[in-house]
Amino acid sequence: MSSSNNITPLFQDLAKLENEQHRAVCQDCSLSRLCLPLGLHNDDLVQLDKIIKRSNSYKRGHSLFSIDTPFKSLFVVRSGSFKTTISASNGREQVTGFYFPGEFIGLDAIHEQVYKSNARALESSSVCELPYENLQELGQEMPQLQLQLLSRLSKELSGDKGLMLLLGKKSAEEKLATYLLSLSKRFNERGYSATEFQLSMSRTDIGNHLGLAVETVSRLFSRFQEQGLIAIAGKTISLQAMDKMDALCK
Template identity: 40%
Template sequence: MDAQRIKVACSSCNLRELCLPMGLSAEEMGQLDTLISSRKRVKRGEALFSVGDRFTSLYAVRSGFFKTCVTTADGRDQVTGFQMAGEIIGLDGIVSDHHACDAVALEDAEVCVMPFNQVEELSRQFTPLQHHVHRIMSREIVRDHSVMLLLGSMRAEERLAAFLLNLVQRLQARGFSPSEFNLRMTREEIGSYLGMKLETVSRTFSKFVDDGIIDVKQRYVHIKDTEALRRIVNPQTCS
């Protein structure tokens, strides 16, 4: 068997609550085990898939971090999202049967491979799975709208504060600290995602440190005042 593809069971995975629907019977979980029957390792800097690749599967991130990005007309990489354990990537390929972005590992990672034709077939049999797939798609749409709001109306401080709050919230849902984490992405990648220049990202991080809101040591971030970040994003809630 290819060393890159290892048998793994959904029913015993500690991330199943994050990437699979709740309320399935033991029999239904067994059928899902046959659907998500392999996983693939992706080394840091390697692409899980690239623009133009034929779309065949969805991928549940089992470990590690990814970024999705597209290349602009002038040759720059534009980061469109960051994905972590328990999240699904590859939905961009459904519309045209080819991927519309690159998915690149920011650290050594593993993904569970879910052939999309089997996902569709099982979705027709299991209403909870069908609803879950629809919810994942809806979440992507909502996330896209949130990014448009970030880029269209927020100042630099608001953008970075919203980004840090979203990141720590997602990490906390996976059992990590609600206030301390290591950034897997560079400041340049954060800037690309938030529509900010590298210098602006660095300056805004420094301002948050000077204001006593966070501590930063290279990629280590400690959020000392979560409420202060929330007030930056939603100043109207300030008393």
């Protein structure tokens, strides 16, 4: 089956596309409008392109870096998806985020120059690696680049404040509805369907991220389906009443 089937693939077609293009430079990359190049002039883009290392595929479960190792590079997802986790001293883990193409991983490592989380691929995925030292040098010549970086950090910060509200104040139902709509929005921004997509993360990961038990997530999926809000089969989900879902977010 071609990549033109009617459900959203796990961003694999992007990977395929870019492999065919012999690892497209930033100028040709379909993500540039969501990524660091936003607002850069073509000359600057050429410069940026030179410092970027394009990775091979990371297989499901493989780590981009692990916690407490020296910070060298920021990463931008090129295809696939990742999760980041941090852990408490007794081993409990918290999924702190999911990352899709064009999104930055490792921004929280800049301060201490040490990775503060673990980043794992949720499926076969690839990244662009941005060596921070080079990025720094480049930033001195390209104010736009610096502003982009600040803006991305600020965006993630703002998103995390929203997650604090979710974790601290929302009911299980509100949490899951909020999460599904956030996914929908991000898929849509990337040119995919806002209503039909694949959940590349497990129920356990979703629950962990939202501060819920797996069982609660399962039950809620079932209930949302009974109520006609969604249709879900394994990892494929379809949002069938965005308005009602939106009302659930509170």
